[in-house]
Amino acid sequence: MIVVTGATGALNGATVDHLLDRVPVADIAVVARDVARAQRFADRGVAVRYGDYADPASLPAAFEGADRLLLVSSSDPGADAVSLHRTAIDAAVAAGVGRILYTSHQNARPDTPFKPGRDHAATELLLAESGVAWTALRNGFYLHSLGLLAGPWRETGVIAVPGDGPVSWTAREDSAEAAAVILASGVAHDGPVTITATAAPTFEELAVIASEATGRTVKVEIMDEEDWLAAQVAGGTPEFMARFLLGFYQAARRGDFAGVDPLLGTLLGREPRTAGESLS
Template sequence: MIVVTGATGALNGATVDHLLERLPASEIAVAVRDTSKAARFARRGVEVRRGDYAHPDSLPAAFAGADQLLLVSSNDPTADAIGLHRAAVDAAVTADVKRILYTSHQAAAPDNPFAPGRDHFATEQLLAASGIPWTSLRNGFYAHSLKWLAGPWRETGVIAVPSDGPVSWTAREDAAEAAAIILAARGPYDGPITITAPAAPTFTELAEIASELSGRTVRFQRIDAEEWAAAQSAAGQPEHMTRFLLGFYQAAQGGFFAGTDPLLGELLDRQPRNARDALQATSE
């Protein structure tokens, strides 16, 4: 039995869809906070269970019988992500789960300026200490985020951000499919594995790509971090979100998102989507 958490979200929901192309529905269960939102899976014969990291008592039953458990990471920047993940790992131990797969990030590191990278690293330490075999899916930074992180270049003709660091922009859809392939294969992946697009363009290179796609000159402008933060605040962005996003740009400048790996293409047996594809999608 494969149990997938967070299946009402975009990432793990797509993973379940890909699993259903490879395995009988009777071999899959989803653990979700709101079971009514998982009706589409129930209609296809997938067992729907209630499980909420914030309510640890709900988790052991939700994870029961799992040969493999796919834990989605918390994506709420205001939540105690490590505490939520600890509850999930503890429940997996209680439920005698045979293997945990966790949606981590390629930038999992204790010194990452981007807070989720630190949370992912801490969660991997929890997994390592659990005694359960585990796989950490260190996905590249999701490419659909370019819609926000590259700024309103379609209107201004300028990518004006506080970094020119490289980022291996990776399609969330590809990462979801890769997770399904690994789960269905019950392969020998242990510990962290890196799942990224094949290239990590800088923002200067993104401006060049945007120019080609739009047929007009799009230039890159690196702006002072505090000036950028002040502009975000002036535009109504909450302070905690401004600092959260600034951590991303600082991490990019520090090279935390620069690594690439051929594994994603090998798993998919095709060329993964890349930053050009993402910019094309946000241009349409």
């Protein structure tokens, strides 16, 4: 039995869609905090279970019978993600889960300026100490967020950022499909595995691609961090979120997102999507 948490979200929801093309529906169960939002899976015959990391009592039944459990990481920047993940891992151990697969990130380091990377590193340590077989899917930085992190360059012609560095922008859709391939294959990938696109362009390199794609000149402006923060807050971004995002640029500048790996293409049987494709 494959049990997938966070099935109403974009990432693991897409993983379930791909699983349904690969394994019998009776071998899949999904876990959601709001089971009504998982109705589309129920309509296809998938078992839908209630489960919430913040409700420990809900998790034993949610994880029951799981040979492979896909744990989605918390997406709430204000939450104590590590505590929530600890609760889920403890419940998986108690339920006798065969293997935990966790949606991690390529910058899972305890010293990264990007907070989710620190949370992922702490969670991977919990997995390593759990005694259960585990896989950390270290997905590349999701490509759909490039639109936010590059700013309104289509209107201004300028990518104004507080730091630049290589980032292996990776399509969330590709990461979801890769997770399904791993889950369905039953082939063990022990510990951290890197799931990224094949290139890690800088904003400077993306500006060249954007210029060629749009027929206009797109430039990069590296702003002072405090000036960038002030501009974000003036534009309506809460200061907490602006500082949260700043950690991305700081981490990129020091190379935390530079790693690439051919595994994603091997799992997909095709070339992964590229950042350049999103700039036309």
